Amino acid sequence: MSGASRWVFGGGLALSGLAGLYLASRSGEGTLYWTGLVLFGASVFLIFNLIGGAFDKAEGRPPESYRLVGYALVAVAVGTVVFHVLSPWWWAPIASNWHYIDITIDLTFWITGVAFVIILGFMAYCVFRFRHREGRRAEYEPESTKLEGILTVVTALAVAAMLAPGLFFWNQFIDVPEDAVEVEVVGQQWSWSYRLPGADGRLGTADTRRISPDNPLGLNPDDPDGQDDIIINGGPLHLQVDTPVKMLLRSVDVLHNFYVPEFRAKMDMVPGMVTQLWFTPTRTGTFQALCAELCGTYHAYMRGEVVVQEEGDYQAWLDDQRTFARLAAAEAP
Amino acid sequence: MADVTEDAIDDVIDDAVPPAEVPDVELPHAHSWITKYVFCQDAKVIAVQYSMTAMAIGLVALVLSWLMRLQLGFPDSLSVINAEQYYQYITMHGMIMVIYLLTALFLGGFGNYLIPLMVGARDMVFPWVNMLSYWVYLLAVLILVASFFVPGGATGAGWTLYPPQAILSGTPGSGWGIILMLVSLIVFIIGFTMGGLNYVVTVLQARARGMTLMRMPLTIWGIFTASVLALLAFPALFVGAVMMLFDHLLGTSFFMPAIVNMGQQLSHDGGSPILFQHLFWFFGHPEVYIVALPAFGIVSDLIATHARRNIFGYRMMVWAIVIIGGLSFIVWAHHMYVSGMDPAFGFFFAVTTLIIAVPTALKVYNWVLTLWRGDIHFTVPMLFALGFIVTFVNGGMTGLFLGNAVVDVPLSDTMFVVAHFHMVMGVAPILVIFGAIYHWYPKITGRMLNNALGKFHFWVTFVGSYAIFLPLHYLGLMGVPRRYFEIGDMSVVPPSAATLNEVVSIIAFVVGFAQMVFLFNLVWSLRKGEPAGSNPWRATTLEWQTPQTPPGHGNWGKELPVVHRWAYDYSVPGAAEDYLPQNLPPSRVRAAAE
Numbered sequence: 001m002s003g004a005s006r007w008v009f010g011g012g013l014a015l016s017g018l019a020g021l022y023l024a025s026r027s028g029e030g031t032l033y034w035t036g037l038v039l040f041g042a043s044v045f046l047i048f049n050l051i052g053g054a055f056d057k058a059e060g061r062p063p064e065s066y067r068l069v070g071y072a073l074v075a076v077a078v079g080t081v082v083f084h085v086l087s088p089w090w091w092a093p094i095a096s097n098w099h100y101i102d103i104t105i106d107l108t109f110w111i112t113g114v115a116f117v118i119i120l121g122f123m124a125y126c127v128f129r130f131r132h133r134e135g136r137r138a139e140y141e142p143e144s145t146k147l148e149g150i151l152t153v154v155t156a157l158a159v160a161a162m163l164a165p166g167l168f169f170w171n172q173f174i175d176v177p178e179d180a181v182e183v184e185v186v187g188q189q190w191s192w193s194y195r196l197p198g199a200d201g202r203l204g205t206a207d208t209r210r211i212s213p214d215n216p217l218g219l220n221p222d223d224p225d226g227q228d229d230i231i232i233n234g235g236p237l238h239l240q241v242d243t244p245v246k247m248l249l250r251s252v253d254v255l256h257n258f259y260v261p262e263f264r265a266k267m268d269m270v271p272g273m274v275t276q277l278w279f280t281p282t283r284t285g286t287f288q289a290l291c292a293e294l295c296g297t298y299h300a301y302m303r304g305e306v307v308v309q310e311e312g313d314y315q316a317w318l319d320d321q322r323t324f325a326r327l328a329a330a331e332a333p
Numbered sequence: 334m335a336d337v338t339e340d341a342i343d344d345v346i347d348d349a350v351p352p353a354e355v356p357d358v359e360l361p362h363a364h365s366w367i368t369k370y371v372f373c374q375d376a377k378v379i380a381v382q383y384s385m386t387a388m389a390i391g392l393v394a395l396v397l398s399w400l401m402r403l404q405l406g407f408p409d410s411l412s413v414i415n416a417e418q419y420y421q422y423i424t425m426h427g428m429i430m431v432i433y434l435l436t437a438l439f440l441g442g443f444g445n446y447l448i449p450l451m452v453g454a455r456d457m458v459f460p461w462v463n464m465l466s467y468w469v470y471l472l473a474v475l476i477l478v479a480s481f482f483v484p485g486g487a488t489g490a491g492w493t494l495y496p497p498q499a500i501l502s503g504t505p506g507s508g509w510g511i512i513l514m515l516v517s518l519i520v521f522i523i524g525f526t527m528g529g530l531n532y533v534v535t536v537l538q539a540r541a542r543g544m545t546l547m548r549m550p551l552t553i554w555g556i557f558t559a560s561v562l563a564l565l566a567f568p569a570l571f572v573g574a575v576m577m578l579f580d581h582l583l584g585t586s587f588f589m590p591a592i593v594n595m596g597q598q599l600s601h602d603g604g605s606p607i608l609f610q611h612l613f614w615f616f617g618h619p620e621v622y623i624v625a626l627p628a629f630g631i632v633s634d635l636i637a638t639h640a641r642r643n644i645f646g647y648r649m650m651v652w653a654i655v656i657i658g659g660l661s662f663i664v665w666a667h668h669m670y671v672s673g674m675d676p677a678f679g680f681f682f683a684v685t686t687l688i689i690a691v692p693t694a695l696k697v698y699n700w701v702l703t704l705w706r707g708d709i710h711f712t713v714p715m716l717f718a719l720g721f722i723v724t725f726v727n728g729g730m731t732g733l734f735l736g737n738a739v740v741d742v743p744l745s746d747t748m749f750v751v752a753h754f755h756m757v758m759g760v761a762p763i764l765v766i767f768g769a770i771y772h773w774y775p776k777i778t779g780r781m782l783n784n785a786l787g788k789f790h791f792w793v794t795f796v797g798s799y800a801i802f803l804p805l806h807y808l809g810l811m812g813v814p815r816r817y818f819e820i821g822d823m824s825v826v827p828p829s830a831a832t833l834n835e836v837v838s839i840i841a842f843v844v845g846f847a848q849m850v851f852l853f854n855l856v857w858s859l860r861k862g863e864p865a866g867s868n869p870w871r872a873t874t875l876e877w878q879t880p881q882t883p884p885g886h887g888n889w890g891k892e893l894p895v896v897h898r899w900a901y902d903y904s905v906p907g908a909a910e911d912y913l914p915q916n917l918p919p920s921r922v923r924a925a926a927e
Binding site: 119127139 | 416417420489490495497503505590593594595596603606607640642643645647648649671673676677680683684687688690691694695697698699701705706707708709710711716723726727730731734737738743746747785795796803804810811812814816818819821823825829832833839903905906911
């Protein structure tokens, strides 16, 4: 960079730094405040770099930006870790039995985080240590079987350390306990309906072909198992705390995905088939259900609610619900 | 024989190369301006045509991303789009970036330019088919662009185009939009197949004498393997697209079960939506590597050249490319852990997916080990290569989350996935593309790109895009699903997330602006750039040893080059220069050293 352009560039940076400071002081808080501060910080940093470069040039060192590169690598490594630690954006407290999933994610964060910092740190070291200088020549070493072997083994071990718990808990995730209560969730553009098995503990058969205004979930009217099924159209789904739930998922039109972030579990609902997932709600409260598979224009507004209650409250709610037989009778002329 | 010294005999023996197996060919020659610059059969011109078309459509994708960021960052004040447009724009942005920009630029652009030059051929083996490939690609792009202007607009089904939603009325563009999308993909695949066959056959058949496979630059290994993957993977997308067209236009039920759409019973019955997902991802996962492998190859060459050091562990690098390419065909269902397929598949696909991390990690180690004891020049291509390593490592690490079936359950379909794939197959390969353009522009045009503008471009793009996508992971950790027009009132999300989205949007506008500086640099340097000379980076590979810069028609003048060594003889002890071109005879190396 020539002397003149160094002055012009530096002057521009000084102005942008001042502008940032002004912006921050004026806006008080929020996005503009932080934008201003970042602008100020970046400008100061670049000005110091510019000065460093000028000294390099005066003392005859090659005018290369190794310092900036090295610092940037360190800053990205440290900044990523700091962001991770300080981030106010983190998963909601868990409300199901899947805390093992959280543990596996944490473990993966540790292993990958350490590897990330080591690799970037090594790069930064190389940048400072092996930057081009007059007369310097690189070492000629095409390969090292030993080093590559060691790295392969270490990587394979780290991967296995993440994979093993992953597979172990996946096995639990897909292995539904015998005593789980069946609950059906039906998705359609853009709302959820639910069906509980009623007194006999069994859900009756249903078919998309039978769906009509009188029979919104397509139940088979001739199936005795279905007569006492409880149908919840529009309202929230209630579940009993500490009772394993097997959710049978069905869609009448397009793909949907029933997702309650606090439960961690999630599964697509596919028209033409019944999918499933299971979990045990572990604390009471009201949780928001989201659709997690693009399902058309109003995908983002397809929300539902799950209320987890103690046994007594749950029974009281259940007693208020209407069965399929009563609904059919009410609608008969 | 008495006057022949022993040294001279050694020279002859050392300089010996295998005889030519394929005779030199007569190329089609252009006789008019039209056949020279428009309907041209020279791979170098076709490469520039491919690149310019890809960058033009890429600009459309950039503008779409701005419109989406306006909505996501400022849903109440600055948004100019509604939900329908939002879904149309995410769909088109994704499809353009993955297929029409990245695939076309790496294979059609860099593949066409670099394969003949780097393997020492005069041109592609089938020049006419090569030309046709570009024009068919252009047709595919035009059909794609046309879909913005048909009734109902472009499809808003998401770039994965999952049925039934893609062809039902609750999705924007479910009429003409999706039809044009599918037709455009079919046309693209036809065009790519013409090009892809060319790339593969040229690498296998038209290499210069002495250019064994294990002497080829990694750029060529990457492009070659990616072309093979594409030839095997694109047909799955092709049949998927044809079948969906049949479902839509002829009423068949490949992917359509019994459905009640907005209260109406449809006549479809018995089809499987998941079948489409298998076809799509059987293409879609290799597609990730179709984009990544050329980037791996190119970045290896950038690092070796600008660190003046041989790429560390060349043989391992080659085998890693081949193994990753092979494995990429048996990992596809890791996109489908929560799709409703048989969950037992999860065990198999989690294992294969995490295994693929090992050769990939080895590539990363070998890149950074190439820096070790190197002589690192911080040129603009080197900066982009370093930026690539950072973003690729970051994105690769989050792949270890999503590949591990049970960890994927809470993260799947959230912003974590969006952040992951943007980091690993958006930002990382694009940084390589920029690095590669700064690296090869001098050969293509004969002039250097402006260095100061290049550095500005690098810093804003690298730091900016990292700052955009790092925080988005944390939205996903909270549970924000992807493809949401707005977060709205979500109980797990604190209000501060709105501020986060604002900041991300502001950075996105700045990064987008920096790309305009890059485009300006491309145009400005064409006339005003410093003259480059034939080998400004002092590189070893053949494309820098051409008799003319830019290389003339036929690349090599009268004599085809003869190759004596691998592509990475940098800083060889005892040699006079710190690089030995691949075609420099050993006798001249010895003479220079003495």
